[in-house]
Amino acid sequence: MIAEDSVLLRVGLVKIVELAGFEVAAEASNAQELLTAVEQHHPDLAVIDVRMPPAFTDEGVRAALTIRTTHPSTALLLLSQYVEERYATDLLATNTSGVGYLLKQRVADVEEFIEALRRVANGGTALDPQVVAQLLVRRPSPPLDRLTTREREVLTLMAEGRSNAGIATQLVVSESAVAKHINSILAKLDLPKADADHRRVLAVLHHLGVGTR
Missing domain, CATH: 3.40.50.2300 (Response regulator)
Known part of the structure; x- marks a missing residue:
């Protein structure tokens, strides 16, 4: 349609x-x-x-x-x-x-x-990347300050809905490197690990304030 x-x-x-x-x-x-x-x-x-x-x-x-x-x-x-x-x-x-x-x-x-x-x-x-960027700006918080520049880049692509392979292609790094960054992000933001991509996105967006108002 x-x-x-x-x-x-x-x-x-x-x-x-x-x-x-x-x-x-x-x-x-x-x-x-x-x-x-x-x-x-x-x-x-x-x-x-x-x-x-x-x-x-x-x-x-x-x-x-x-x-x-x-x-x-x-x-x-x-x-x-x-x-x-x-x-x-x-x-x-x-x-x-x-x-x-x-x-x-x-x-x-x-x-x-x-x-x-x-x-x-x-x-x-x-x-859309611009929507993700706006959410990140609107939700400044100490946990986000814990992230490195690369982890913020990975977080943005996670929130856009990209898979590990998609993030690796976008950042020109290996999938194993992406997985390590994601594990670090989830730990620093106190988010639960999730196998399914959409569950992972939901956790990230929840942290950014979507659906929690």
């Missing part, structure tokens, strides 16, 4: 995801069309604009939260023009499995966008 009111962006998204091997079951230009189409097609993944007609406020987010309740197996990737931390918080408050929140500018990097799309479709998390 592609839900976007801008015709040009919607057509572009359809082309991008189809070239990557996804099948687009339906398109929507507003939240009601999106909800109707989800009921009809039961998609594996929905890409949703945060602001849609008629008011262009939070229609996409509210529709996503409805889908999360009525069709929990549908993965959700929200696209926003600007960093709107509250919307990301609402979406991630209880579960980070199969959820993504990216700025629209990320679509321009097609390879990175498709990688995030596949991660979300497979039950992972994709959180």
